[in-house]
Amino acid sequence: MAEGLALEFQRFNRNSRHLKRLQRETLQSVEDVGLSGNLSEEQISEIRLSEVELSELRQVLDVPVSVVVGGQDAYSKVVVVTRLLAEQVLPIVPPTHQHHHHQHHQPWRPITLKYSQTRTVSLALPDHKSSVAGGYELVHSLHAHSRPWGTVPRADVELDQRALQDPVMGSSMLEVGLNHPLLKEGVQVVITPTGTQVSTLDFLKTLLPEVLPILVYAISRDELSDQEVVELRELRRLSPDKGTSILFIRVPHLPETFSDDLPESEQHDILCKLRVLPSPVRPDEVQAPLPVIPTTVSRSHPQVPVQLFRTLCDDLGYLTMAPEPKKFCWRLVEHSYHVDSELVDGFDSFSNVVHYIRMILQSHLIHASTLLNQGHNRCMRKFILFAFDMAREIQITPRRISYAREKEAELYESLMAIASSKQDEIRVVISDTVDKMKVDLLDKAAAYEFKDGESLSTSEAICGRQVRQCTGEIQELVIGSLNGEVGRQLVDRVDVMRDSYLGTLQRCLESLEKDCRACGENPHIGDALKQMVNAAYQVQLTVTTSSSVLRSLWEKMKQLVAAMPGRTPPVIDAEWKRKVASEMISSLSEAKLTKSICAQFRERLKNSHDSFLGSLKQLEAQLTSRLEKTEGQQTRIKKVDAPKLARLSLESTSLRDMILFGMPRLDRELGRGQYGVVYGCESWGGFRPCAVKSLVPLDEKHWNDLAMEFHYTRSVPEHERIVALRGSVIDHSYGQGETPAVLLIMDRLNRDLYSAIKNGLDWLIRLQISLDVAQGIRFLHSQGLVHRDIKLKNVLLDKNNRAKLTDLGFCKPEAMMSGSIVGTPIHMAPELFTGHYDNSVDVYAFGILFWYICAGHVRLPLIFEQCQSKDQLWNCVKKGARPERLPVFEDKCWCLMQECWAGDPSKRPLLGDVEPRLMEIMEMGVIKLQECREQIDENEEDSKVDSAVDATEQFGFIAREDVVQLGNSLHYSINGLL
Known part of the structure; x- marks a missing residue:
């Protein structure tokens, strides 16, 4: 027993060390990624193991395994410990219910058995973190110190009245050091206190954070007391979601003659007969335990008293009423494997303890390896997403810059065309605006109140200076009104053209601005570009004197207004104001005004265009530098970071699978x-x-x-x-x-496509296989994966000749491909040799595969058969060589092949388009086979039969039974044609 348990603990520690190494390397790998500067702190935090995961890993990998023995009394606990160690270390005190004198037993202190080169006994206070001994050793004289001992003296394990009243002595734990193989691997055996004020639950609550527990509950009586039921019910609260696993052990009753006063040799003989200790005696010489009531409730435990078993099943829920003996197994609870509580009835079946403890230890290892593997998989998913983002940035940023340059050029040319070729339209706008506003302007001028109205009298002549002042105010009034309205008309026409370009251009600039800010060198270039576009290419809708376009219009209007004659001082009245306004309007030249406006507009557009191109060139230089850095980051993720985590993931999940299966x-x-x-x-x-x-x-x-x-x-x-x-x-x-x-x-599966075609496959079955392969490749593409090695031997067939893709050795997400030249030469697309390719290489390989499917043989195409080496074969493919057309190929099949292996990847069809074309070819094949079948049925003449057979052989059939059988086995019924 002890040897078997020692081997289990050794195996556990070996696997635990392996997992600790994986955890250490995982943490180091994540930190190395952070130190490389390839990812932001936010991205690094996404791939780190969480505090909860680290805490759960620590609970399995960083604390000692402890077999925690509780029970109904000190006797039952010590008997179980004795059986575990196959050695009597602690005194066995018979339970009071077995003796007539019912002597009172002293409470027992908690005991810890741990490894030591020599036998030692000491008292220790637990540290502040746990109840495990090892905090502070008490200088105290023990009975074991006074003489050599084989069994710890009873006085050292019991608490007398004085010790109970002393808080220090009362809380102390007895540490027993043993040179025992079971304890060599750091395993501890902890015995809970008996008969003290400290409940088992409270003791375990302080104990469990610092140990990995295996809970054992020893039973020496046929029933559980109310207090024991309450205690066990409280223990379930330690893990209410999964249920606390406890190994219940019924210990044998001692004979009436047994006493702790007997010599150790006599105690040993009795314990051997009860199988508490190993015995050299034969099984037929073993003394039978005291009889129990034979009534049973389960075939799993035929000797367990009914009341005890029902209490453990119905009242406490630890066991189940199994009609048949069940095997020890894990139960999946919330993504972790849980071991149900078990009852070992007597020491005859005590070997089950080894198996149970193995299951408990393995469940912890499975949990730890699963946690690590979840972290590894999370890292890998994030790495793939980061690589996709980087690849997208590398591809999209240059296109955005080109798009911005293109859209700005279109906007510039369109607005220049307005300024150059639509002067007549602008002149008409100005003329129409003046005509519409003339009457209203004259009325406004006549009713105008001058700013310095108190010094002017409408009935008196005034000096020349005052005339010029009044004329200027009338000019401001008229020109201001005309300027505002003409500006609004121009805005309406220019905005129609501007809006068709500016919206998409601004969105593109916003995206570039985001990239520019990420550079960290000049985060204002994106803003400058947007502001420049807004300033250059729009006439502001809010017409104010601050608008540069309207201000220019204002100044030109003032230049074109003729100076008012002043031979005689006029009388400032409404008529004079009207006359001044009328002459000012008449003196405006629409042609000159239009020409000036357009010239200024063109000059401004050109300056803005040149400024835009200069800023864009500066931005492009910065983003190019950033993209070079991004490519380096992507390369590191693909070649260093992801493979390292993938290997750790392989090791963690392989250990998990090894333990499970x-x-x-x-x-x-x-x-x-x-x-x-x-x-x-x-x-x-x-x-x-x-x-x-x-x-x-x-x-x-x-x-x-x-x-x-x-x-x-x-x-x-x-x-x-x-x-x-x-x-x-x-x-x-x-x-x-x-x-x-x-x-x-x-x-x-049964076989691969190479051997199947070599041995002969009917035409429609081959077509169905091609459809299966297309669906398989399409599914991989939908997962973001590229197979990169589609060929006959990587297509496996089941017993119904349905195809499945295998050997994903070269399969990778598109963003994680590093440009490696991989695959089988004749199936490799030409762009594979350049290192720049996408998932269309699988379409190319499918085209070559379809050639073999349609050919019905596995011989190399003639042009490739002539190549003497792999290098010649590659050069042949790179130069554009393709398989030849065979006489058996139908036009639609040949066209599909050619399109799939097109040299230009952009001209290859999508697999979503390939599937319906294959379906159409299958439908045609079924119709032709149906016609052949009808000919065989209707024509009995030899020549006609031969011709029908020839027609069927063209499609790979030799008898009409094949047509029927094949038609019934097709996955797609082709609208019920057969």
Whole structure:
């Protein structure tokens, strides 16, 4: 027992150290990303492990494992501890209910058993954080100090009346140091206090934050007292959502002759017979425990008293009334695996304790690895999003600058055209405005009150200076009114053209301004551009004397007004005012005014245009520098940060899968490739049958590539056209531990498309496969992924010949592709060799795949068959070589192939357009096969039958039964044609 438990704790600590390393490297990786300056502090905070996650990880990885033993009395607790250690360390005091004299037992202090090279006993006060001993050791004389001991003296574990009244001694814990294999791994055994004022719940509340607990409750009586029921009910509050897991153990009754006064040798013999201690005696010599009432309520626990079992089931909810014995298993509760409480009935089935403790330890490891893996996956998702944002910025920013330049040029040319070619329209505007306002202006002038009206008399002549003053005021009145109205008319015409360009231009400038502010060098350029556009290209709607255009109009009008003659001093009256205003209006020249306005407008437009281009050039230089930095950041994320996190993710989830499902049992070899071997596997993790891809990473880069493949493959949602990756396990024992092997477990299918076509496939089945492949690629694209290695051997077929894509080794999000030249040569699009490509490379590869599907064989196209090496093959593809047309190809199939493998990626069709075209080809094939079937049914003559058979053979059929069978198996019924 002790050896088995020691192995479990060793295994737990080994895995715990592994997880601590992963946690440490994860935290360091995130900090390295922050120090690199590639991401903002806000972005870094998004990928850090939260305080809650760190706290939960600490609770599993950074505290010692403690087997916390509670129970009905000191006897039951000590018996369980004795059985765990396979050694009697503590005194066994018979419970009072087994003896007639019913002696009173002293309360017991809490006890901690921990590892020590030599046997030691001491008293210690718990520190301020927990109830675990190790705070302050008390200088106190114990009975164990006075003589050698095998069993801790009873007086040292009991609390006498004096100790109970002393708060220091009453709260002290007995520390027992043992050189025991069970405790070597840092494991502690803690026994809760018995008969003291400190409740078990209060004791555990202070204990649990500093230990990883395995709760054991020892039962020595056939019923639970009311106080014990309350105590157990309170314990459920420790974890109300998941339920506190407790291992209940019923201990055997001692014989009446047993006493703690017996010599240790006699106690040992009795304990061996009760199987509390290991015994060399045969099973038939073991003394049977005292009989219990045989009435049972569950086949799981046939010897458990009814009342006790029902209390644990119905009243407390720890156990369930299982009609059949159940296996130990995890229960998924809120994304974590929980182990249900169990009852071990006597020491005959005490081996179940090892299995239960293993399940508890493994559930903690699963929880910790899941937390880490969630953090890894969150980081990877953020990295992909950041890379997408960076790629978008790299692509969009130059286009925005070009767009701004283009729109500004259109706006400039359009407004220049207004100023140059629409002078007549402007002159008419001015003339019409003057004619409409003339009468109203004369009336306003006649009724005008001069500013210095008190010194002017309407009936007396005035001097020349006063005449000029009065004339100026009338001029201000007339020209001001004309200026405002003419300005409004011009605004109406200019704004129509301006608004068609300025709105989109301003939005583009706002976007550039945002990018410019991110540069941190000159955050005002974007603002300057917007202000310049507003100032240059709009006549302000609010007509004020501050408007530069209207001010120019004002000054020109004043220049064109003829000076008033003053031979004789006039009489300042309404008639004079009217006459002055009339002469001023008549002296205006619409042609000269129009010409002046347009000239000023053109000059202003040109200056604004030149200023805009200069500012835009300055902005472009700054943004180009920023984009170079962004490309460097994106490269680091793709080549350094993401692969590092992906590898940590692979390790954390592989450990989790190993704990949950174990190492897969490999059967015969199914195939091998450049980097690994594929084996069969009967079942793993509840999936059957499986294929196990075994890979041994050769170097760091290979590790990173494998980790990225694993992450992207496992992150793809389950889809009927994609082979599902079920899990992974890392075999650290491979290569004597120097070169661990990574095992990727996935669904096993019947065969690949290469072998299927080689052995012969009917035409419509091949068409259905092409449609399946197109749907699979389209689904990957919808997830932002590019497969990059579409070929015959990466298409697997199930028993119904339905296709699924596999081997996502080169599959990556478009933004995470670093321009690597990957794939199979004849399936590689020419742009792959340039390092700049997108998801259209999968469309190209599909076109080559469709050639094989339509050809019905796996031989290389002639032009590629002549190539002597891979380099020649690549050069052939780069020069534009494509497979030849075969006689069996229909026009629509050949056109589809050619469009898919077009040299210009922009001319390749979208997969959403490919699917209906494949459906149309399938429909035509079904119709032709139907016609062939009718010919076979209607014509009995040999020549006609031969001709019908020839027609069917063109489509890969040899008998009409094939037509019927195939038509019924098609996923798409083609509108019920068959």
